[in-house]
Amino acid sequence: QKGERLITPWEVSEDIDYKETMEKFGIKPFKDILNKLETPHRLMRRGVIFGHRDFENIVECIRGGKRFAVVSGMMPSGRMHFGHKMVVDQLIYYQNYNAEIYIPIADLEAYWARGIDFERIKKLAVEEYITNYIALGLTLKNTRIYLQSQNSVVKDLALKLAKRVNLSEMKAIYGFSGETNIGHIFAPIIQVADILHPQLEERMPVLVPVGIDQDPHIRLTRDIAGRCKEYNFIHPSSTYHRFMTGLTGGKMSSSKEETAIFLSDKPSEELRKKVMSCKTGGRETLEDHRKYGGVPEKCVVYELYLYHLVDDDRELREIYERCRSGDLTCGRCKKLCYEKLTEFLKDLNERREVAREQAWEILR
Numbered sequence: 232q233k234g235e236r237l238i239t240p241w242e243v244s245e246d247i248d249y250k251e252t253m254e255k256f257g258i259k260p261f262k263d264i265l266n267k268l269e270t271p272h273r274l275m276r277r278g279v280i281f282g283h284r285d286f287e288n289i290v291e292c293i294r295g296g297k298r299f300a301v302v303s304g305m306m307p308s309g310r311m312h313f314g315h316k317m318v319v320d321q322l323i324y325y326q327n328y329n330a331e332i333y334i335p336i337a338d339l340e341a342y343w344a345r346g347i348d349f350e351r352i353k354k355l356a357v358e359e360y361i362t363n364y365i366a367l368g369l370t371l372k373n374t375r376i377y378l379q380s381q382n383s384v385v386k387d388l389a390l391k392l393a394k395r396v397n398l399s400e401m402k403a404i405y406g407f408s409g410e411t412n413i414g415h416i417f418a419p420i421i422q423v424a425d426i427l428h429p430q431l432e433e434r435m436p437v438l439v440p441v442g443i444d445q446d447p448h449i450r451l452t453r454d455i456a457g458r459c460k461e462y463n464f465i466h467p468s469s470t471y472h473r474f475m476t477g478l479t480g481g482k483m484s485s486s487k488e489e490t491a492i493f494l495s496d497k498p499s500e501e502l503r504k505k506v507m508s509c510k511t512g513g514r515e516t517l518e519d520h521r522k523y524g525g526v527p528e529k530c531v532v533y534e535l536y537l538y539h540l541v542d543d544d545r546e547l548r549e550i551y552e553r554c555r556s557g558d559l560t561c562g563r564c565k566k567l568c569y570e571k572l573t574e575f576l577k578d579l580n581e582r583r584e585v586a587r588e589q590a591w592e593i594l595r
């Protein structure tokens with residue numbers, strides 16, 4: 232439709248209205264299913280994961296001890312930051328249950344859509360991403376990490392699935408133009424195959440945890456799954472998480488150093504300065520802050536606690552209340568944030584040394 236906002240995976244509008252999108256595309260609120268899980272992850276408890284499709288199937292597997300698959304692709308394009316960590320946290324959570332984890336590395340898509348060569352993607356995937364995934368706690372048992380270009384099962388399935396979708400549909404979903412190369416147009420079909428191929432081995436529910444910008448892929452995958460009667464696929468389930476705000480208030484991005492904290496950052500004066508100059512929800516003056524209290528909902532520091540640095544709900548509530556009452560000042564709060572961050576990064580840095588060797592073993 233002319234004038235209508237098109238959400239595509241290649242381009243994220245910063246002011247996406249989640250509610251509007253959920254209603255329009257039939258995504259259900261995650262909070263309605265939360266109490267079905269005995270021990271939901273903090274990202275679920277805190278509303279960071281806010282929507283789902285068919286997560287009931289996954290709940291059934293979790294509660295009944297049944298097997299399911301989780302597919303989470305990566306397209307390495309720079310350093311891994313805290314926004315990326317969110318997905319890994321979810322994979323680790325599902326590993327506590329009977330999940331088989333699939334991690335496709337989108338080297339074909341990176342080549343077609345961004346012109347990045349295969350060797351560079353592989354090196355970045357191993358040294359930056361897989362190394363961090365392992366260091367963060369992902370276990371390699373029941374985890375399959377592969378390069379799309381090297382997985383013939385996925386490629387063969389994609390060739391067959393390609394018959395089930397036409398160019399008009401692809402253009403309507405992704406906004407491709409006459410200038411788009413054919414590889415780029417085919418890339419989403421490879422991703423559909425990434426998501427559906429675990430069911431070729433064993434028919435089981437598959438979950439794809441994504442940001443809302445990836446929903447066009449999910450819808451396409453579910454449509455194609457329904458069109459392939461010969462495979463009898465279960466429609467894949469999905470969850471949707473919020474994006475992390477960048478340190479300066481906009482989007483967190485690998486290409487804008489000042490907006491992100493990277494997993495390979497070392498505790499340093501530079502990092503301390505970055506945290507101390509984060510956008511907060513504090514008032515203009517200290518006097519006003521004491522009088523009216525801060526606004527944690529608009530604060531990047533609070534978001535770091537909420538998403539990553541404070542696992543204990545009681546501790547988080549205390550920070551929230553002390554901020555709202557004006558008892559906690561932004562200066563002290565940012566100092567606390569830097570301390571927590573330092574502790575986390577030191578530990579991660581040590582674990583990454585061992586993880587790097589394991590990561591290279593996987594794709595050798």
Ligand code: SF4
Pocket residue numbers: 511512513525526527530531532533554555559560561562564565
């Ligand atoms: Fe943010 Fe902390 Fe300031 Fe509250 S006190 S606005 S949580 S930095």
